Amino acid sequence: MAEAKKAKKEKIPRTKMPEQAPEVRRRNFEEVPLGLTPEMAQREAGRCLQCKKPACVTGCPVEVPIPEFIGHIRDGNFEKAILALWTKNSFPAVCGRVCPQENQCEGKCIVGKKDDPVAIGYLERFVADWARAQSDISLPPIPEKTGKKVAVVGTGPGGLTVAGDLILKGHDVTMFEAFHKPGGVLVYGIPEFRLPKEIVAHEVAFLSQLGVKVECNVVVGRMITVDELLQEQGFDAVYIGVGAGLPRFLGVPGENAIGVYSANEYLTRSNLMKAYLFPEYDTPLVKGKKVVVFGGGNVAMDSLRTAMRMGADEVKCIYRRSRSELPARAEEIHHAEEEGIEFFFLHSPLRFFEDDKGFLTGVEVQEMELGEPDESGRRRPVPIKGSTKTMECDMAIIAVGAAANPLVTSTTQGLETNQWGYIVADEAGKTKKPGVWAGGDIVTGAATVILAAGAGRQAANSIHQYLTWGW
Amino acid sequence: MFEIIARQELAQGTVVANDIMAPKIAAKARPGQFIILRVNETGERIPLTMADTDPERGTITIIYQVVGKTTAMMARLGAGDTIMDIAGPLGRPTPIEKKGTIICVGGGTGVAVLHPITRGFKQAGNKVIAIIGARNQELLIMEDKMAKASDELLVCTDDGSYGHHGFVTDVLREQLQKLGDEVKEAVCIGPVPMMKFCAKVTEEFKVPTMASLNAIMVDGTGMCGCCRVSVGGQTKFACVDGPEFDAHQVDFEELSRRLTAYIPQEKEAMDLFQHKCSCEA
Numbered sequence: 001m002a003e004a005k006k007a008k009k010e011k012i013p014r015t016k017m018p019e020q021a022p023e024v025r026r027r028n029f030e031e032v033p034l035g036l037t038p039e040m041a042q043r044e045a046g047r048c049l050q051c052k053k054p055a056c057v058t059g060c061p062v063e064v065p066i067p068e069f070i071g072h073i074r075d076g077n078f079e080k081a082i083l084a085l086w087t088k089n090s091f092p093a094v095c096g097r098v099c100p101q102e103n104q105c106e107g108k109c110i111v112g113k114k115d116d117p118v119a120i121g122y123l124e125r126f127v128a129d130w131a132r133a134q135s136d137i138s139l140p141p142i143p144e145k146t147g148k149k150v151a152v153v154g155t156g157p158g159g160l161t162v163a164g165d166l167i168l169k170g171h172d173v174t175m176f177e178a179f180h181k182p183g184g185v186l187v188y189g190i191p192e193f194r195l196p197k198e199i200v201a202h203e204v205a206f207l208s209q210l211g212v213k214v215e216c217n218v219v220v221g222r223m224i225t226v227d228e229l230l231q232e233q234g235f236d237a238v239y240i241g242v243g244a245g246l247p248r249f250l251g252v253p254g255e256n257a258i259g260v261y262s263a264n265e266y267l268t269r270s271n272l273m274k275a276y277l278f279p280e281y282d283t284p285l286v287k288g289k290k291v292v293v294f295g296g297g298n299v300a301m302d303s304l305r306t307a308m309r310m311g312a313d314e315v316k317c318i319y320r321r322s323r324s325e326l327p328a329r330a331e332e333i334h335h336a337e338e339e340g341i342e343f344f345f346l347h348s349p350l351r352f353f354e355d356d357k358g359f360l361t362g363v364e365v366q367e368m369e370l371g372e373p374d375e376s377g378r379r380r381p382v383p384i385k386g387s388t389k390t391m392e393c394d395m396a397i398i399a400v401g402a403a404a405n406p407l408v409t410s411t412t413q414g415l416e417t418n419q420w421g422y423i424v425a426d427e428a429g430k431t432k433k434p435g436v437w438a439g440g441d442i443v444t445g446a447a448t449v450i451l452a453a454g455a456g457r458q459a460a461n462s463i464h465q466y467l468t469w470g471w
Numbered sequence: 472m473f474e475i476i477a478r479q480e481l482a483q484g485t486v487v488a489n490d491i492m493a494p495k496i497a498a499k500a501r502p503g504q505f506i507i508l509r510v511n512e513t514g515e516r517i518p519l520t521m522a523d524t525d526p527e528r529g530t531i532t533i534i535y536q537v538v539g540k541t542t543a544m545m546a547r548l549g550a551g552d553t554i555m556d557i558a559g560p561l562g563r564p565t566p567i568e569k570k571g572t573i574i575c576v577g578g579g580t581g582v583a584v585l586h587p588i589t590r591g592f593k594q595a596g597n598k599v600i601a602i603i604g605a606r607n608q609e610l611l612i613m614e615d616k617m618a619k620a621s622d623e624l625l626v627c628t629d630d631g632s633y634g635h636h637g638f639v640t641d642v643l644r645e646q647l648q649k650l651g652d653e654v655k656e657a658v659c660i661g662p663v664p665m666m667k668f669c670a671k672v673t674e675e676f677k678v679p680t681m682a683s684l685n686a687i688m689v690d691g692t693g694m695c696g697c698c699r700v701s702v703g704g705q706t707k708f709a710c711v712d713g714p715e716f717d718a719h720q721v722d723f724e725e726l727s728r729r730l731t732a733y734i735p736q737e738k739e740a741m742d743l744f745q746h747k748c749s750c751e752a
């Protein structure tokens with residue numbers, strides 16, 4: 001408490017992130033937050049109370065030594081700050097941008113009890129960007145080769161973490177990726193204006209420099225199976241981090257009209273295939289003028305804001321629960337509102353309409369009200385009888401979640417999955433199949449970057465133990 | 472990078488065949504499976520069936536009709552040139568078993584897709600009757616290969632310039648009338664209207680029929696749902712649940728409509744490409 005008082009006395013307000021103005025950025029794909037200057041970062045770092053028992057760290061899934069790295073920033077020692085961050089988090093430039101800080105570290109920060117919490121995310125991003133700009137940061141020493149070979153299937157944040165950790169333990173690591181570019185959701189899902197692809201490319205290039213091999217265009221389960229990797233290709237262990245890559249649709253009539261996209265398709269076309277640069281890039285995308293997006297998570301926010309940037313006149317978010325249940329990061333919701341996205345809470349789709357050529361013309365929605373709490377403890381939305389309306393639209397994007405893609409699990413002998421098709425694995429990522437680990441969204445269901453990276457680190461430790469001591 | 476090691480023009484240059492070095496794919500590919508390729512950094516991902524594979528040489532053969540920007544760009548590549556990305560084999564292989572008599576019907580470039588399937592059925596010990604068609608003799612492809620792959624080959628052209636004068640559906644009906652119950656299965660691959668009418672004919676004779684659906688695709692791994700088709704009232708993903716489906720259950724009208732999703736953009740891309748080419752020339 002004495003500490004909290006001290007902060008109040010000093011009354012340094014939380015640093016505002018410089019950003020592109022909403023009316024400008026809503027039509028371009030450049031990153032929205034511009035980053036803190038060193039002076040801003042040091043001032044913000046000065047707001048940290050350096051708690052003896054830091055609550056923020058308990059909110060961080062990978063227990064980044066937060067007061068330590070912030071202390072180094074305050075002292076102007078950015079190199080020490082990045083080294084402290086790297087002890088627990090390999091991708092601070094990514095996490096500083098996409099972690100739901102308000103539910104994690106910042107949500108727990110003591111300063112936040114009376115005032116705005118320390119901007120831990122901004123600071124994390126600041127040091128990571130600083131480190132990326134330095135040309136003289138040397139590669140970590142690579143230990144002598146152990147002669148063991150590890151295959152990593154999927155190059156999302158989980159797979160990248162495993163690869164980085166194990167190459168630094170002296171094992172030989174090869175990553176296999178179905179797409180033509182590594183990075184997982186970080187390249188095909190999260191848009192450029194939130195996470196510049198150059199950052200992901202930098203992380204991958206770093207792993208390559210350390211000696212990690214990356215094989216793209218390899219769809220495991222089709223070109224090669226996990227069993228073949230183990231039995232024929234001489235890999236001693238396999239990590240499966242293929243994400244939850246199966247789009248959920250709404251299951252309402254008219255869903256196959258032209259102009260109805262899954263968020264996965266819409267975002268893959270625009271991010272991975274760069275359809276927003278058509279015709280310079282060849283992949284096309286319908287340019288909706290009146291766009292509706294179903295869902296309220298990060299995926300929905302990314303779809304809404306991409307549609308706005310593609311030149312839509314109006315973009316609507318349609319969510320079946322109320323505002324307080326929106327699962328997206330607070331910053332994304334705030335940015336979306338600033339950019340002119342309209343929100344329709346307590347609405348649920350009934351059916352889509354199309355013209356005689358099959359193009360989407362509208363959607364009928366049902367108005368809802370909040371009823372009794374459901375299993376999740378949230379009040380269940382129930383239809384208000386007779387209260388439906390039709391909204392005109394020429395594009396609809398469905399962002400109501402993902403499910404497990406069976407391509408790898410169905411082609412691997414003896415790999416246990418649960419009733420939803422996710423892989424069963426213990427805390428360390430060990431599956432029921434000897435020599436095989438799994439983690440990230442394919443184990444937990446759609447979650448977060450930091451949880452996938454954290455699972456990757458656990459698995460890497462477990463794989464290293466196995467390669468050293470046996471199963 | 473995947474090197475093109477041979478190039479051949481068919482149907483007066485409207486169709487091109489490429490043999491491409493891709494040993495890992497060649498080793499795994501089975502009839503009915505396809506690849507997704509991206510020609511260069513700015514390219515689109517497009518699906519093409521493997522018309523043939525040579526695991527020993529390490530090559531796959533693709534045969535494509537020049538219809539838009541990507542295929543036009545590919546048509547300009549020759550032996551020694553490379554294709555940036557190829558992922559495969561994708562899709563479920565055709566279920567090939569010994570059943571008796573099988574009729575394989577192909578139209579246009581669909582014949583290329585049909586070829587490995589026809590050969591597979593024959594190798595499995597079936598009696599295979601192949602029916603192939605094109606608008607005219609010049610556009611007919613792979614006649615000799617199809618003759619080798621089947622026990623009996625029937626050829627037709629819409630204008631009567633060669634073989635039977637008329638559509639493949641007419642010949643199909645004649646064969647079904649002649650052979651009756653002997654025919655255990657039909658496979659039809661070609662333009663959507665052709666597949667639709669073939670399915671109508673075989674339905675009359677209650678012959679189980681497979682069609683290979685050419686839905687627009689992006690990833691080819693079940694991740695995006697772009698390729699969704701309605702089969703028996705259910706939504707399926709052509710890339711992982713197919714590309715072959717029970718032709719009597721497929722909603723061909725919906726497939727036709729969904730294939731028109733990007734016509735304005737496809738035209739824009741093609742016009743720009745041709746303009747650029749004519750400026751270079």
Ligand SMILES: Cc1cc2nc3c(=O)[nH]c(=O)nc-3n(C[C@H](O)[C@H](O)[C@H](O)COP(=O)(O)OP(=O)(O)OC[C@H]3O[C@@H](n4cnc5c(N)ncnc54)[C@H](O)[C@@H]3O)c2cc1C
Nearest residue numbers: 154156158178184185189220242243440441447448449452
């Ligand atoms: C649009 C969007 C926005 C998001 N925003 C946020 C956010 O702001 N903050 C946050 O914390 N989280 C966010 N998430 C969630 C987060 O991105 C995921 O939880 C995380 O990426 C999961 O990581 P992963 O390692 O499990 O796999 P993924 O990132 O899903 O990567 C899996 C990789 O495996 C590849 N693969 C799949 N099948 C095969 C196969 N058979 N063979 C070879 N390779 C294969 C895929 O192509 C992919 O590259 C978002 C997700 C999406 C889709």
Ligand SMILES: Cc1cc2nc3c(=O)[nH]c(=O)nc-3n(C[C@H](O)[C@H](O)[C@H](O)COP(=O)(O)OP(=O)(O)OC[C@H]3O[C@@H](n4cnc5c(N)ncnc54)[C@H](O)[C@@H]3O)c2cc1C
Nearest residue numbers: 517518519520535536539540541542685686687688730737
């Ligand atoms: C499983 C499968 C196998 C195929 N096999 C062959 C084959 O062996 N030989 C062959 O000639 N064609 C094949 N096709 C069709 C081929 O993919 C298209 O002709 C090609 O994508 C056209 O690209 P383009 O840029 O030249 O033309 P565009 O101008 O882009 O398109 C012309 C037409 O092709 C279709 N098309 C466009 N983009 C795609 C896409 N990404 N995926 C699928 N269709 C698209 C659309 O109907 C479009 O109107 C196959 C399609 C599928 C789905």
Ligand code: SF4
Nearest residue numbers: 048049051056109110
């Ligand atoms: S960030 Fe907040 S909780 Fe963490 S050490 Fe600083 S003041 Fe304490």
Ligand code: FES
Nearest residue numbers: 691693695696710
């Ligand atoms: S092409 Fe994406 S799911 Fe089939």
